[in-house]
Amino acid sequence: MPEATRKPEVSVWSPVLRWGHWALAACILTCLLLHEGGTWHEGLGYAALALAAWRVALGVFAKAHHVRFTGFVRGPVATWASARAVWAGNEPRHLGHNPLGAWMIVALLLAAVVTACSGAIYTTDYFWGNNLVYGIHRIAGWSFAVLVPLHIGGVVLTSLMQRENLLLAMFTGRKRQPESGDRPL
Numbered sequence: 001m002p003e004a005t006r007k008p009e010v011s012v013w014s015p016v017l018r019w020g021h022w023a024l025a026a027c028i029l030t031c032l033l034l035h036e037g038g039t040w041h042e043g044l045g046y047a048a049l050a051l052a053a054w055r056v057a058l059g060v061f062a063k064a065h066h067v068r069f070t071g072f073v074r075g076p077v078a079t080w081a082s083a084r085a086v087w088a089g090n091e092p093r094h095l096g097h098n099p100l101g102a103w104m105i106v107a108l109l110l111a112a113v114v115t116a117c118s119g120a121i122y123t124t125d126y127f128w129g130n131n132l133v134y135g136i137h138r139i140a141g142w143s144f145a146v147l148v149p150l151h152i153g154g155v156v157l158t159s160l161m162q163r164e165n166l167l168l169a170m171f172t173g174r175k176r177q178p179e180s181g182d183r184p185l
């Protein structure tokens with residue numbers, strides 16, 4: 001596209017956030033592939049825990065609104081209104097995450113922490129063979145088989161509705177400049 005007609009872009013996702021995302025996704029998906037346990041499963045599971053904990057810390061302490069949880073996670077009323085707007089096809093574009101996407105992020109991070117912690121607890125001498133801990137690890141671990149396709153579906157749907165490649169934005173960190181009617185978060 002010639003330089004003059006290319007739309008100006010704004011930097012939204014920092015490199016550490018982007019590569020942290022892809023590393024977390026890779027660790028979790030590999031843990032699922034190696035679901036029979038073992039050294040790699042456990043090592044990558046601990047790495048997933050560290051990455052998820054780091055993203056939670058960013059969500060609590062970061063200054064940027066689209067990174068901090070209180071900046072982009074909405075209450076039930078706003079989320080329901082946004083879901084209805086998505087259904088009606090007139091949801092405004094969000095520079096960060098839309099409210100449904102935000103709750104998916106919370107669910108993915110929570111599932112990562114619960115799965116990895118329960119796995120770590122299960123491998124201690126005291127809890128080895130404990131059905132409750134194993135059951136929690138099993139359910140939380142396999143919940144990704146539902147959450148990840150929904151997450152990807154949300155990304156594809158939002159990309160189509162906003163006419164913006166969100167997958168590419170998660171690699172480059174850049175999105176189209178806000179236009180009138182867009183939400184700044």
Ligand code: HEM
Pocket residue numbers: 017021024025026028029055066067096097098101105108109112144148151152155166167168169170
């Ligand atoms: C277990 C696997 C995955 C986990 C745990 C995960 C988790 C997350 C999290 C926590 C975020 C928020 C980013 C942030 O604010 O830090 C996010 C956003 C995103 N993820 Fe994933 N993700 C996974 C897999 C994938 C895959 C396979 C794709 C490929 C399509 C993908 C595409 C995206 C995109 C495009 C965004 C940005 C969405 C937006 O702009 O609102 N994710 N993901």
Ligand code: HEM
Pocket residue numbers: 027028031032035036037038041042043044045046048049111112115116117119120121122123137138141142144
């Ligand atoms: C977020 C990262 C993790 C994911 C997604 C995950 C996922 C899974 C899944 C899906 C299973 C199979 C459950 C079944 O159907 O029976 C499993 C088993 C297991 N996981 Fe994890 N896990 C993770 C982290 C960990 C960690 C950190 C540890 C230990 C330090 C661990 C230890 C184990 C063990 C010992 C088994 C049982 C293997 C067997 O003997 O069948 N996992 N995990």
